[in-house]
Amino acid sequence: MRIYDIIDKKRHSLPLTKEEIDFFVSGYMNDSVADYQASALLMAICINGMNEEETLNLTNAMLRSGSEIDLSCFGDLSVDKHSTGGVGDKTTLIVAPIVAALGLKVAKMSGRGLGFTGGTIDKLESLGKLSTTLSQAKFLNQVDRIGVCVIGQSEGLAPADKKLYALRDVTATVESIPLIASSIMSKKLASGAKSIVLDIKVGNGAFMKDLESGISLANAMIKIGRGFGRNVRCVISNMNIPLGYAVGNSVEVYEAIQILSGRGEKRLREIALALASNMVSMGLGVDTQKANQLVDEAITSGRALIKLKEWVIAQGGDVKYINTPELLLRAKHKDEYVAKESGYISKIDAKGVGIASMLLGAGRVKKTDKIDHLAGIILEKSYGDYVEKGQVIATLYSKDKSFFPGCKSILTNSLSYSQEKPREEALILDTIL
Numbered sequence: 001m002r003i004y005d006i007i008d009k010k011r012h013s014l015p016l017t018k019e020e021i022d023f024f025v026s027g028y029m030n031d032s033v034a035d036y037q038a039s040a041l042l043m044a045i046c047i048n049g050m051n052e053e054e055t056l057n058l059t060n061a062m063l064r065s066g067s068e069i070d071l072s073c074f075g076d077l078s079v080d081k082h083s084t085g086g087v088g089d090k091t092t093l094i095v096a097p098i099v100a101a102l103g104l105k106v107a108k109m110s111g112r113g114l115g116f117t118g119g120t121i122d123k124l125e126s127l128g129k130l131s132t133t134l135s136q137a138k139f140l141n142q143v144d145r146i147g148v149c150v151i152g153q154s155e156g157l158a159p160a161d162k163k164l165y166a167l168r169d170v171t172a173t174v175e176s177i178p179l180i181a182s183s184i185m186s187k188k189l190a191s192g193a194k195s196i197v198l199d200i201k202v203g204n205g206a207f208m209k210d211l212e213s214g215i216s217l218a219n220a221m222i223k224i225g226r227g228f229g230r231n232v233r234c235v236i237s238n239m240n241i242p243l244g245y246a247v248g249n250s251v252e253v254y255e256a257i258q259i260l261s262g263r264g265e266k267r268l269r270e271i272a273l274a275l276a277s278n279m280v281s282m283g284l285g286v287d288t289q290k291a292n293q294l295v296d297e298a299i300t301s302g303r304a305l306i307k308l309k310e311w312v313i314a315q316g317g318d319v320k321y322i323n324t325p326e327l328l329l330r331a332k333h334k335d336e337y338v339a340k341e342s343g344y345i346s347k348i349d350a351k352g353v354g355i356a357s358m359l360l361g362a363g364r365v366k367k368t369d370k371i372d373h374l375a376g377i378i379l380e381k382s383y384g385d386y387v388e389k390g391q392v393i394a395t396l397y398s399k400d401k402s403f404f405p406g407c408k409s410i411l412t413n414s415l416s417y418s419q420e421k422p423r424e425e426a427l428i429l430d431t432i433l
């Protein structure tokens with residue numbers, strides 16, 4: 001077999017066999033396939049696509065490139081969730097304690113933020129000395145004991161995806177449904193959960209720009225899950241507007257605590273509860289109505305908030321931040337961003353707000369950059385709200401005052417105003433079971 005012929009085959013839009021896909025993935029891992037050859041094949045896949053069988057075979061090859069976590073001791077109770085990434089998405093911090101309080105087992109690996117999107121690991125590390133690198137034995141022991149543990153992505157899981165993703169990132173080959181579906185699913189399958197809820201974001205703050213491509217991605221991932229004997233559900237949600245009012249790290253933990261305390265913003269609560277409810281429905285084998293009721297009770301009874309405290313303590317974090325969440329808003333400098341005109345806010349671009357928060361120190365440009373956990377933005381007003389010129393739209397947090405002007409100019413470009421109230425944007429666009 002020659003990699004040249006495999007590239008040529010895909011260039012002519014022909015389907016690749018399992019053997020050819022395995023040859024490509026193992027060859028790329030042992031360096032017998034060069035970066036430029038892998039890039040050419042990835043580009044041909046981006047342009048000509050892959051059928052269901054090829055996508056399944058690619059997922060399998062990436063999954064088998066590393067180790068897998070065995071969660072079979074938890075039976076049907078092991079559940080996982082994954083978001084395709086967005087701005088202000090702190091749903092894991094809300095959903096994990098809710099479902100763990102209901103007896104489910106969340107053994108989750110999460111990522112760090114990069115570019116304009118945030119990552120759960122950075123958010124968790126706002127909580128004092130909370131550790132996100134545990135041995136597998138400690139990780140599983142914690143899940144067994146309290147039902148939840150979240151750590152950074154293990155190097156050993158789906159290493160082929162890691163290597164290929166890094167290449168896709170610099171060769172304009174990220175935006176391909178079979179490549180995204182196999183990338184996400186190889187990691188989720190390796191993480192071992194029996195049931196997985198995927199939150200697929202669509203909009204200008206997400207990889208998928210429209211609902212149609214979101215549905216295609218959902219179908220591709222559900223088919224992969226089914227092929228590997230896992231239950232998968234997809235919630236497709238709007239990412240034109242940041243999720244919730246906080247964007248950053250500690251500010252997002254603050255907002256998550258508000259939701260778990262029965263307060264917080266309506267849209268964030270809606271998506272978090274929908275994700276939790278789908279996990280409960282699959283993990284406990286109950287219908288959606290019963291799952292909704294259980295999720296509701298976990299919050300109103302205070303059990304979900306207690307579970308968050310147990311979780312933070314178990315990973316070595318400082319529970320004072322949960323007991324007194326205002327401590328999470330203690331950045332050295334604060335500033336205000338005010339409305340440039342009077343009117344309804346008719347656009348609040350998620351990607352722009354993500355970049356503005358990154359410029360305050362909350363995100364990384366390069367993987368190796370250090371972040372300021374206390375930096376971020378709290379939106380005091382959002383899409384559809386009426387503001388008078390000069391009224392505060394956002395509070396900015398940073399350790400460095402000199403970051404405020406750059407952040408403000410990005411915010412100015414990210415906002416529009418109208419004299420008519422804009423139509424409401426639905427948050428959950430579809431749920432695919």
Ligand code: URA
Pocket residue numbers: 084165174179180181183184207
């Ligand atoms: N997230 C992933 O893990 N992989 C992709 O390809 C895109 C988003």
